[in-house]
Amino acid sequence: MDAKSLKKRIAELEAEVETLKKASNQGRSKIEKMSAEVVDSNPYSRLMALKRMGIVDNYETIRDYSVAVVGVGGVGSVTAEMLTRCGIGKLLLFDYDKVELANMNRLFFQPHQAGLSKVKAAEATLCDINPDVEFEVHNYNITTMDNFQHFMGRLKCGGKMQGQPVDLILSCVDNFEARMAINTACNELEQVWFESGVSENAVSGHIQLIKPGETACFSCAPPLVVATHTDERTLKREGVCAASLPTTMGVVAGLLVQNVLKYLLKFGDVAFYLGYNALLDFFPTMQMKPNVDCSDSACRKCQKIYQKRLAEEIPTEPEKGSKVEEPVSTENEWGIEIVAETLGDDGDKEQNLDLGKGIKVAYTLPSKDDKENDNPETVTTNTDSLEDLMATMKQL
Amino acid sequence: MVDDLTKKTLSNIPLLKTKAGPRDQNEWVNRLKEEYKALIAYVENNKENDNDWFRLESNKDGTRWFGKCWYIKDLRKYEFKVEFDIPITFPATAPEIALPELDGKTAKMYRGGKICLTDHFKPLWARNVPKFGIAHAMALGLGPWLAVEIPDLIDKGLVKHKDEKES
Numbered sequence: 001m002d003a004k005s006l007k008k009r010i011a012e013l014e015a016e017v018e019t020l021k022k023a024s025n026q027g028r029s030k031i032e033k034m035s036a037e038v039v040d041s042n043p044y045s046r047l048m049a050l051k052r053m054g055i056v057d058n059y060e061t062i063r064d065y066s067v068a069v070v071g072v073g074g075v076g077s078v079t080a081e082m083l084t085r086c087g088i089g090k091l092l093l094f095d096y097d098k099v100e101l102a103n104m105n106r107l108f109f110q111p112h113q114a115g116l117s118k119v120k121a122a123e124a125t126l127c128d129i130n131p132d133v134e135f136e137v138h139n140y141n142i143t144t145m146d147n148f149q150h151f152m153g154r155l156k157c158g159g160k161m162q163g164q165p166v167d168l169i170l171s172c173v174d175n176f177e178a179r180m181a182i183n184t185a186c187n188e189l190e191q192v193w194f195e196s197g198v199s200e201n202a203v204s205g206h207i208q209l210i211k212p213g214e215t216a217c218f219s220c221a222p223p224l225v226v227a228t229h230t231d232e233r234t235l236k237r238e239g240v241c242a243a244s245l246p247t248t249m250g251v252v253a254g255l256l257v258q259n260v261l262k263y264l265l266k267f268g269d270v271a272f273y274l275g276y277n278a279l280l281d282f283f284p285t286m287q288m289k290p291n292v293d294c295s296d297s298a299c300r301k302c303q304k305i306y307q308k309r310l311a312e313e314i315p316t317e318p319e320k321g322s323k324v325e326e327p328v329s330t331e332n333e334w335g336i337e338i339v340a341e342t343l344g345d346d347g348d349k350e351q352n353l354d355l356g357k358g359i360k361v362a363y364t365l366p367s368k369d370d371k372e373n374d375n376p377e378t379v380t381t382n383t384d385s386l387e388d389l390m391a392t393m394k395q396l
Numbered sequence: 397m398v399d400d401l402t403k404k405t406l407s408n409i410p411l412l413k414t415k416a417g418p419r420d421q422n423e424w425v426n427r428l429k430e431e432y433k434a435l436i437a438y439v440e441n442n443k444e445n446d447n448d449w450f451r452l453e454s455n456k457d458g459t460r461w462f463g464k465c466w467y468i469k470d471l472r473k474y475e476f477k478v479e480f481d482i483p484i485t486f487p488a489t490a491p492e493i494a495l496p497e498l499d500g501k502t503a504k505m506y507r508g509g510k511i512c513l514t515d516h517f518k519p520l521w522a523r524n525v526p527k528f529g530i531a532h533a534m535a536l537g538l539g540p541w542l543a544v545e546i547p548d549l550i551d552k553g554l555v556k557h558k559d560e561k562e563s
Binding site: 097098100141143148175176177180181184219222241295362363366377378379381384389390392393394 | 443485488492
């Protein structure tokens, strides 16, 4: 083909791209103010109806809030979509992964998005669903040094108003390291956050509200799991790392966003810990106090601040939620129990955690006394320089 | 949960004492020295026992590690690149060791070639913070993983010896 026909072909293709773009941009234009008018063309009419029904006083204030979703996978993507459809003010999305065909057993992402970064693909879809939401996306792993600094900075200044902190952080990640990184950031920033998760066998999940200093942080105790009476030690793991179901993930995302809405718009009671046992359709709840010996010093600092604030407050009426202790139910028709874990080599004492029925710790840790009595020989490095050690290692 | 051989290997790796991660500027240097000491002792011990199986080095901050590991089957040596970052939550959480060349070849891996560890690893690590370091993660994590996965990958033809590749 000569230059002339090539140019012609380019023009044709450009025109085709334009038409396709137009076809895919069937989305609506921005709406300045949320209206309660009940017409087919108003995307907010059913949400604003919550006010008329007396459920929420102030639905339109949802536009003032900024929420960070960390992990845009099976739970995080659905969470982000729900918040987008609810008209949240701003969403910050963090994930370093790409969309893969192996993700198609979950909701939200579509096969044609395979290969795109999850945050970019999510932003495109969500923006189309609701252009009133402001999006900020970051495609990186939050647990490494440089990224973590940036991550903390965005939590601190990425609010709806420039320079203000984010209102709520939602952990929708699938690993312990990332949860601990979020926990570290939120303790240092005294930032309220929700933890969420689905078990690797796909039949249980949980959400947990963490208010640094007031409720147990993620480091205060070993990870909590919902007992499903599937023995972890006999769980068939041949050839797989994890299973997942769109159902369990959808349920957990729904429970998470429901509690986010209640927290932000101040209606109903917000769950501190809500578990989901899919095998028994059982939903245990509980609240856990922070651990005074928590290994995270920022958590211990938050606890002191909270206790001081409590002491200064003059209680006029008993605080809601902590008033009367409800009688402990002795019914147990499903045979649900807290399973004692003796994973340890030397059978540590079960930690004295006040967990709800049907909730257990993933593993036990040695008690503080055991740790103090235990003085093993450790390496001594007084006389070595790091450079020498690095050189020695290289020469091996 | 830990077999006798692993116990013996573990007893030969010095324990660490400084609870510091890469964000703890001064203390991190001490932790890093301990990491190197323990790794050197472990590699020397492996050599003595005719079980030398990896080399590692780090960038100067000690936040990124790389090197190689190898596995011998039928007198043939199969070598793989190893890499991992030290997470800001270290040593409360173990490093996530990755073998990027094997990404996509086995289901016992997470994205990016991070190896999928057994249920026993995390509790064991958590119970031994801050005494366990990188050397322990290699001995308890990567070592057993290679022993299970590599023979299987060779049998399936997914991993080939370098002589076979060239031919």
